[in-house]
Amino acid sequence: MELNILWFWIIAVMFIGYFILDGFDFGVGMSLPFLGKDDTDRRVLINSIGPVWDLNETWVIVAGASLFAAFPEWYATMFSGFYLALLVILLALIVRGVSFEYRHQRPESEWKKWFDGMIVVGSAIPALLWGVAFANVVQGVQLDAGHNYTGTFFDLLNPYALLGGVTTLLLFFTHGVVFVSLKTDGDIRVRARKLATQAGLVTIVVAASFLLWTVLAFGSLFTAVFAAAAAVALIGSFLLNLRGSEGWAFTLMAATIGLAVLTLFASLFPDVMPASNDAANSLTIDNASSTPYTLQVMTWTAVIAAPVIFLYQGWTYWVLRKRVSRSNIEAAAL
């Protein structure tokens, strides 16, 4: 296999990692108004992701930098083309990130309310817009011969892309709520399971339509397999949540997100950013990638680093495996 094809899939894996991990903390953030009845509840929710949100968010930095290094043309076209969408994502990530840290610095409820609001909005916006962005990449955008995006911001808000955005929003929401049921204890855990059922139903309908649209319009047999597997995993997660197997429901939810992202990347292949106006202007794995030498250097780095990274990140989650409950929060407040 050529190295640039390998890197196409490595980039896919990095975004899968990002969406699975930051996906659940977007979901937890969005669930504050639904599950956080009082301040203690909201603190339980925030503390369920407190130690890991930063590590999860680092995945997008690594994915972005790897995209820059492995596919400079893809990175340049996508980031300059989706300028305003990315600006909004950045601002959302900024206010959300500082809110986790700032919220608990002062006791006043007015102060906390502000940051709660910013956590909710700051989680929902990226959850929606990442879906819009990736759906547009799959669908293709207007590119000139220099691979520069020539459409406008509003061209990005087309039906397929918006459906993609709602799909990621709902997937991450459900994923986050299932995570809450896995990671907390007491009343909030029970309520999270109930909410996961309700949200799960809507998510199944929306995600299935989006995946079907993707396969029919942009896919192949290859894509259909991933999409079908994603749908099965999503339904499986829903049923396991009903049965109360929180760990397996969460695992299958993660698998759903991973398979959905694979569906998108498989639909793209071998393009990386198709031009909707003229196929000759499309960015492909071949014309967007770095030189074999750079990719070789990157491959060595990734091969050596990946096992270490998986090991220490996995260990971190294991150390922090204990459920968070109201009593933890109350004990710490004394």
Added chain:
Amino acid sequence: MNEWLDPLLLSRWQFGLTTVYHFLFVPLTIGLALTVAIFQTAWVRTDKAKWLQLTHFFGKLFLINFAMGVVTGIVQEFQFGMNWSTYSRFVGDVFGAPLAFEGITAFFLEATFIGLWIFGWDKLPKGLHLATIWLTVVGSIASAYFILAANAFMQNPIAFRINEERGRAELTDIGTLLTNPISLASFPHTIFACFMVSAGLIISVAAFHLYRKQHVDTMRPALKFGLWMMVISGALTTLFGDSLSLAMVKAQPMKMAAAEAMYHTASGANASFSLFTLGTPDGVSELFSVRIPYLLSFLSTHTLDGTVEGINNLQDQYTTLYGPGDYTPMIWVTYWAFRWMIGLGIAHILVAVVGLWLTRKGRSPKATWIWKVAIWSFPFSLAAMSVGWIFTEMGRQPWLVFGLLKTQDGVSPNVTGLTILISLIAFTLVYGVLAVVEFRLITRAVRKGPEDAPVPDPETGVTPQRVTVY
């Protein structure tokens, strides 16, 4: 088009604003991580309560600051593609690799272990918990190395060839790229400057409390620590600043000439360093100046009779080499930024040396103004850091990648001035508000001072574990 909607100008302002802002938090993250790691190590080894109190106290300041460093850092990475897509296409094959290494090896390490450190007090054994903060330190310093290696390529492009057909620079040797003479000097220079900023914070905070005669048990050792850290890291920053200027004279002679606003080539005694100059605003004619003969020759070549090239000669050389154009940076910016960086840096070392003398053997100065000077250490050390960066980046102009790509040619061709104006305003507003909140939270935490050390339960004899909860 209206000149205020010039995408180039707006993109440059945005990059400058967001970079300077981001780099207010980075040096503290790097410096305080090390400080906290040292305090915690002292606690683990001596079991003295004061070191634990200092660990928690500066740990809190570190965390208030850390989140800002993370979230403003994402902006930096995205901006290359958003605003500088032509640049990204041109250098991605070379410049992207160190950024990817930074993410894969350093950021993951830093982000993972900082979370474990914050929340791991009651979950990990003492020694392992100590290891998490040291791994955070390693991650933060490694990330500085890679980012400076990437930046060094823009100052002194090496280890590449130009592919005419693809219209881009391509990496030829990763080892050479990562050992750019510029980054070998700028890395220690920047890291020790980060430690100076952190030392500045410790001195400020300790002086604030000691002046009020409160928290003496913890703040006295903190002050001594900060003063020593300032002297040592200040000396090393100066030393590597000197190596950096030697490397700079070789790679970018124009930057050194612009630092000195020296228009004509000079050697020996005439290659003097001006401490202060009054001149016409463009710097072309000099009205009054205080000069040290030979010093510029020494700084640039390490000899007293060296020759230092002037702006005019270099401009002529570059016109021959690269075609007609203006190859001079904005002289008043480089001249004054260079002076403020050096001046503030040396002032801090002096303050710290005098501080060590005044506090020797349990002594404590009485005069109010002495304490005030110490309290101002932090803002001024941060300012020194900022002007240093402004100097190095403005001194690179008009080049984006020296000799290869001009700044004006790197901007995204398809992003309109209006769009960039919107983002510039948005960043300014959000960053402005957050700066106010951040400043208030930090001053509030500083005023509160360290918390009392946990005492063992009288019945069980067990000291309660610290539990972190957001």
